[in-house]
Amino acid sequence: MKNRVAVTGIGIVSPIGIGIDNFWKATISGESGAGEITLFDACNYATKIAAEVKNFNPADFMLPEVYRKTDRFAQFGVAAAKMAIEESRLEGAYDLQQNRIPVIIGSGLGGSLFHEEQIFQLIGTQEPKKVLSSSVPRITPNAVSAFIAMQYKFRGTNLTISTACSSAGNAIALAAQQIENGKTDIVITGGVECPITPFTYAAYQSLRVLSKGLQGAKKASRPFDKKRDGFVLGEGAGILVLENYEKACSRKAIIHAELKGYGSNCGAFHMAAPDPSGADAAAVMREAIMHAGISTVEIDYINAHGTATQANDVCEAKAINMVFEEGGKKPFVSSTKSQIGHTIGGAGAIGAIAAILAVKNDIIPPNINCDELDDQCNINVVQEKALHARTINAISNSFGFGSNNTALVFGKAEY
Amino acid sequence: MNVKGVTIMTDSLQRKEILQRLEKIFSNLLRSMQEKDLKKRPIISFDTDIAKDLSIDSVETLDLLNSIEEEFEVSPDLHVANTKRKVGQIVDYIIELQEQK
Numbered sequence: 001m002k003n004r005v006a007v008t009g010i011g012i013v014s015p016i017g018i019g020i021d022n023f024w025k026a027t028i029s030g031e032s033g034a035g036e037i038t039l040f041d042a043c044n045y046a047t048k049i050a051a052e053v054k055n056f057n058p059a060d061f062m063l064p065e066v067y068r069k070t071d072r073f074a075q076f077g078v079a080a081a082k083m084a085i086e087e088s089r090l091e092g093a094y095d096l097q098q099n100r101i102p103v104i105i106g107s108g109l110g111g112s113l114f115h116e117e118q119i120f121q122l123i124g125t126q127e128p129k130k131v132l133s134s135s136v137p138r139i140t141p142n143a144v145s146a147f148i149a150m151q152y153k154f155r156g157t158n159l160t161i162s163t164a165c166s167s168a169g170n171a172i173a174l175a176a177q178q179i180e181n182g183k184t185d186i187v188i189t190g191g192v193e194c195p196i197t198p199f200t201y202a203a204y205q206s207l208r209v210l211s212k213g214l215q216g217a218k219k220a221s222r223p224f225d226k227k228r229d230g231f232v233l234g235e236g237a238g239i240l241v242l243e244n245y246e247k248a249c250s251r252k253a254i255i256h257a258e259l260k261g262y263g264s265n266c267g268a269f270h271m272a273a274p275d276p277s278g279a280d281a282a283a284v285m286r287e288a289i290m291h292a293g294i295s296t297v298e299i300d301y302i303n304a305h306g307t308a309t310q311a312n313d314v315c316e317a318k319a320i321n322m323v324f325e326e327g328g329k330k331p332f333v334s335s336t337k338s339q340i341g342h343t344i345g346g347a348g349a350i351g352a353i354a355a356i357l358a359v360k361n362d363i364i365p366p367n368i369n370c371d372e373l374d375d376q377c378n379i380n381v382v383q384e385k386a387l388h389a390r391t392i393n394a395i396s397n398s399f400g401f402g403s404n405n406t407a408l409v410f411g412k413a414e415y
Numbered sequence: 416m417n418v419k420g421v422t423i424m425t426d427s428l429q430r431k432e433i434l435q436r437l438e439k440i441f442s443n444l445l446r447s448m449q450e451k452d453l454k455k456r457p458i459i460s461f462d463t464d465i466a467k468d469l470s471i472d473s474v475e476t477l478d479l480l481n482s483i484e485e486e487f488e489v490s491p492d493l494h495v496a497n498t499k500r501k502v503g504q505i506v507d508y509i510i511e512l513q514e515q516k
Contacts, residue, residue, distance in 0.1 A: 064457070065470030068445045129485065132444070133477040 002180040005259040006248040007356055009088025009241030011080035014350055015051035015234050015340045019083055024357050028386040030366045032218035033340045034232045039196045047210045049217040050196045051234035051341030070147060071111030073194040076237035077144035078151060081188055088241040093251045100156035102184055103145045104175040106167030106191035107160055108345035110141030116199045144192055156184060167191050168348030169398035169406025173262035175242050185247050190239035191349035204233055209309050222369040223306035223335035224313050224377040231307045234341025238349030255413035257356040261292025267403030274315040280405055281319035285395060288407035294393060297327035301364050301394040303355040306335025307342055317377035330380040334367035348398035348406060355394040356410050362391050433506045440482040444475060461503030489513060
């Protein structure tokens with residue numbers, strides 16, 4: 001019999017707030033984190049908006065010898081991990097340094113800020129000798145999981161999962177397996193991304209997936225809305241402490257939610273486009289619900305992938321209807337990306353945190369900017385304002401490039 | 416005495432000038448200009464221990480060597496350079512290399 005998995009710590013760095021309280025308050029107030037790009041000079045770009053994290057000072061979370069050696073993405077991860085670990089109050093309850101605690105983090109791009117800076121310098125100077133040797137450890141995607149481990153001497157499995165926008169979903173699912181199988185009692189997991197950099201932003205712009213923001217930055221991210229025109233690129237990190245449920249209960253930990261089930265699959269369809277049938281997205285939701293040991297009618301809320309691209313939202317809505325029409329119940333749906341943009345490798349973790357807090361607080365976050373629901377997205381979108389509703393179980397969807405899909409099911413903690 | 420005094424002053428000026436150029440290198444390597452709190456920016460003096468005070472590790476030592484090579488047009492030896500922990504020692508090693516040219 002598999003061990004149950006509890007969420008006992010949450011840390012978050014997001015465009016609408018740093019820390020669980022700030023994030024949740026802004027989420028249920030329907031705030032938007034989008035604005036004009038300040039992280040680089042975007043004057044030559046056709047699109048000039050992004051959802052940036054404001055007022056992040058790495059010195060608040062780590063020592064100079066850590067933030068001087070790390071890219072912004074690793075700093076976000078280390079900061080969110082610190083918040084999650086402190087919030088979980090693991091220290092004192094466990095001998096953390098004697099536990100082989102795994103750290104499993106999702107990141108699609110790694111240290112793209114530093115990477116690009118060094119490449120631009122090389123192209124500009126044509127002097128390879130000027131490229132810093134320390135680029136290698138700064139750029140590598142597993143810098144984030146490695147630095148989290150080094151901060152706390154966590155000597156268990158240490159992985160960074162890179163499956164584009166589902167990176168964090170896969171990381172959390174794999175982390176949960178470690179507890180289910182009895183390999184560990186604690187795992188640090190989540191996702192992180194800082195893609196608001198000159199090259200990466202240009203690449204997404206060329207891919208024509210970014211919103212032009214013609215109605216203003218805060219109105220730009222409009223998942224499931226008739227007038228949606230793409231996503232707003234965002235940045236952030238979400239880190240969870242997962243813990244053996246029974247052990248968390250016995251130490252009287254605050255359990256935010258139970259991670260009941262997960263699904264992970266590949267539609268094997270296309271590198272960038274979702275399967276228009278929605279079959280793979282439906283399959284991954286069914287897999288997660290089955291793994292959770294519940295039925296579709298027991299799902300109250302779906303934190304959708306909801307990017308606000310034409311293709312994603314139609315396919316996801318179709319998949320949701322395929323899964324939930326069977327039970328005759330239409331769960332509430334909202335996309336956190338309406339507020340914080342698309343944080344790529346961090347999206348699955350931040351969406352999961354919104355789902356966890358929805359289950360914990362019986363409040364469904366709003367899907368802002370969905371003023372007129374697209375006819376092709378005939379699902380139960382929570383438009384405009386947060387909704388107070390009994391929420392026992394929630395699903396968090398993440399669909400990544402390469403037809404890479406994950407779904408996580410969170411349930412209300414029992415005391 | 417006068418001659419010796421002048422020599423000492425010249426040495427001191429040369430060391431200070433090298434220190435100032437090294438400060439710029441450290442500033443770039445440590446990305447210290449990103450630190451909003453000026454008090455938290457590292458202070459570079461002849462007495463600064465690059466490992467203990469600046470947390471420069473083995474990988475960053477290579478960046479430091481490459482930068483010194485370019486800035487001062489000298490060819491430091493990796494093994495010798497690795498024995499220099501204090502900024503003052505590095506300054507003296509640069510002077511030594513310059514004199515060998």
